[in-house]
Amino acid sequence: xxTIFRKEIADHFNSTRFLILLCLVVCVALLTTYTxxxxxxxxxxxxxxxxxxxxxxxxxSGQFFxxxxxxxxxxPLIGIIMGFDAINRERSAGTLSKLLSQPVYRDxxxxxxxxxxxxxxxxxxxxxVLLLSGLGMVAIGxxxxxxxxxxxxxxxxxxxxxxxxxxxxxxxFSIILRSIGTAALASVxxxxxxxxxxxxxxxxxxxxxxxxxxxxxxxxxxxxxIAAAIGRVxxxxxxxxxxxxxxxxxxxxxKSFVLVGPMERISMSRFNNPLSLLQxxxxxxxxxxxxxxxxxxxxxxxxxVFMRQEVRSI
Amino acid sequence: xAAVIETHELTKIYGRQKAVDHLTFEVRQGEIFGFLGxxxxxxxxxxLMLLGLSEPTSGSSHVLGFDPVREPLKVKERVGxxxxxxxxxDDMTGRANLQYVARLNSLPxxxxxxxxxxxxxxxxLANEANKPVGAYSRGMRQRLGIAEVLIKxxxxxxxxxxxxxxxxxxxxxxxxxxxxxxxxxxxxILLCSHLLHQTQKVCDRVGILNQGSLVAKGTIEELARDxxxxxxxxxxxxxxxxxxxxxxYMRYFQEx
Numbered sequence: 206x207x208t209i210f211r212k213e214i215a216d217h218f219n220s221t222r223f224l225i226l227l228c229l230v231v232c233v234a235l236l237t238t239y240t241x242x243x244x245x246x247x248x249x250x251x252x253x254x255x256x257x258x259x260x261x262x263x264x265x266s267g268q269f270f271x272x273x274x275x276x277x278x279x280x281p282l283i284g285i286i287m288g289f290d291a292i293n294r295e296r297s298a299g300t301l302s303k304l305l306s307q308p309v310y311r312d313x314x315x316x317x318x319x320x321x322x323x324x325x326x327x328x329x330x331x332x333x334v335l336l337l338s339g340l341g342m343v344a345i346g347x348x349x350x351x352x353x354x355x356x357x358x359x360x361x362x363x364x365x366x367x368x369x370x371x372x373x374x375x376x377x378f379s380i381i382l383r384s385i386g387t388a389a390l391a392s393v394x395x396x397x398x399x400x401x402x403x404x405x406x407x408x409x410x411x412x413x414x415x416x417x418x419x420x421x422x423x424x425x426x427x428x429x430x431i432a433a434a435i436g437r438v439x440x441x442x443x444x445x446x447x448x449x450x451x452x453x454x455x456x457x458x459x460k461s462f463v464l465v466g467p468m469e470r471i472s473m474s475r476f477n478n479p480l481s482l483l484q485x486x487x488x489x490x491x492x493x494x495x496x497x498x499x500x501x502x503x504x505x506x507x508x509x510v511f512m513r514q515e516v517r518s519i
Numbered sequence: 520x521a522a523v524i525e526t527h528e529l530t531k532i533y534g535r536q537k538a539v540d541h542l543t544f545e546v547r548q549g550e551i552f553g554f555l556g557x558x559x560x561x562x563x564x565x566x567l568m569l570l571g572l573s574e575p576t577s578g579s580s581h582v583l584g585f586d587p588v589r590e591p592l593k594v595k596e597r598v599g600x601x602x603x604x605x606x607x608x609d610d611m612t613g614r615a616n617l618q619y620v621a622r623l624n625s626l627p628x629x630x631x632x633x634x635x636x637x638x639x640x641x642x643x644l645a646n647e648a649n650k651p652v653g654a655y656s657r658g659m660r661q662r663l664g665i666a667e668v669l670i671k672x673x674x675x676x677x678x679x680x681x682x683x684x685x686x687x688x689x690x691x692x693x694x695x696x697x698x699x700x701x702x703x704x705x706x707x708i709l710l711c712s713h714l715l716h717q718t719q720k721v722c723d724r725v726g727i728l729n730q731g732s733l734v735a736k737g738t739i740e741e742l743a744r745d746x747x748x749x750x751x752x753x754x755x756x757x758x759x760x761x762x763x764x765x766x767x768y769m770r771y772f773q774e775x
Contacts, residue, residue, distance in 0.1 A: 208622040219610075299606025303667075306570055306600040307623040308592045515533075515573065 206313035213321030242344035259349040262341040284371025373503030399439040407435035447492035454479035529578035538564040540731035553722030561731040599668030603679040609653035638666040658689035
């Protein structure tokens with residue numbers, strides 16, 4: 206398995222598409238970090254240093270979006286691009302039957318491919334976060350505290366799990382669908398569906414099931430709850446909820462408040478202290494578990510389908 | 520002579536279709552066995568079962584003494600298989616492709632280097648070894664496929680349509696190479712093809728497969744004799760003339 210793994214990793218790093226993807230991600234990330242740091246600098250100069258300033262590099266939006274939003278939106282594409290032709294390219298090139306006639310277990314092929322993808326993603330994220338941290342340190346002149354560094358590390362793990370889910374999804378499609386083009390389109394279609402339509406759809410369904418009534422707080426609450434529950438089907442929502450809590454210690458819950466009276470708001474801001482890292486992790490643990498579980502399910506299905514597929518069709 | 524492949528009542532059913540129907544045959548040590556039949560006769564299915572890539576519905580087989588269902592890895596370690604339309608990683612060089620296969624067979628690099636050089640020499644690709652496979656002609660790919668099979672020092676080689684899509688010259692050199700491997704290295708070879716006149720030049724024995732069952736097997740002379748007994752000689756063909764495999768083949772399928 207290690208042999209296949211090594212070759213797959215080499216393939217990923219040598220491939221043109223990976224280079225293009227990496228360039229794109231790095232360019233956007235650098236640009237965003239740069240504008241954000243410039244904004245932050247002008248805003249905070251003269252004042253006292255805000256706690257967790259460093260994390261704001263990643264969470265406040267620059268020109269259009271913040272870095273975490275960018276990854277939430279763009280991450281799936283990375284996973285899809287790395288996985289959509291994993292198996293069916295080998296099939297159409299005739300190398301799959303050759304691979305299978307060598308003394309390797311059949312699952313070694315799919316394990317190695319999945320692992321190589323995850324490792325590539327991990328390397329990509331790690332270097333990206335380190336690069337941006339370095340840039341941020343120079344640009345705003347603030348060194349991250351241990352707490353912040355730990356939060357960044359957790360953020361990275363969640364991101365890897367998130368992109369890993371999409372990688373698993375793409376590999377699954379590459380096993381089920383014979384044609385490379387169809388597999389790519391199917392993955393992209395699913396991505397767009399969960400990124401955009403689940404968001405619209407959850408609002409629509411919630412309005413039908415429990416119409417929001419301005420004068421009836423219970424109905425409004427119910428409406429919001431239903432919308433949130435449906436939204437959680439989408440890994441994109443899971444990811445953005447989880448990361449925004451990790452990256453912003455002042456967020457104590459992933460839920461948004463529907464109705465907050467003026468007095469409540471005052472009392473909330475009086476006790477507005479940052480959560481400790483452990484508490485933040487506790488808040489997002491269910492989200493993280495779901496993400497990892499989704500990835501595991503994707504992989505398990507791919508594994509089963511691949512192991513049971515008749516070789517005749519290979 | 521010991522048998523390297525033995526099958527007993529091997530059967531594979533896909534849905535309602537019998538791809539291979541109670542197939543019993545053997546390939547002896549050191550011979551070239553031609554496994555012949557029209558497209559869809561069940562040749563590839565049989566090979567897949569022999570390699571443990573597909574499970575037989577019933578029946579059993581032994582390859583080099585191992586049961587492919589129980590010990591597929593042991594079979595795959597010892598048997599070289601070249602699939603129909605052999606595939607390579609086009610962006611890698613010929614040598615790198617062979618190196619990859621050697622690593623998959625867990626050969627240490629020190630051993631594989633020599634074997635790769637030898638194999639490339641044998642198939643006359645030593646000068647082209649460092650070009651990407653994408654630039655290879657069809658004949659060169661086919662020869663690289665044979666080199667790849669040789670990397671693991673197999674006792675048995677299974678070739679699925681090795682001459683398909685080649686020009687006459689390519690066909691001849693491929694067949695010569697196959698003969699050479701059998702004569703000089705003593706490797707047993709199972710050669711699958713639907714092109715009869717080519718295979719009769721190199722095969723020691725042949726088996727003719729139709730709709731999943733073996734309709735005839737033996738040396739070409741034996742088959743020619745039986746063929747005459749089976750059917751009345753065709754008009755204009757004198758009794759006692761040696762038939763080519765083509766004639767035998769046509770007879771069997773005319774009877775259907």
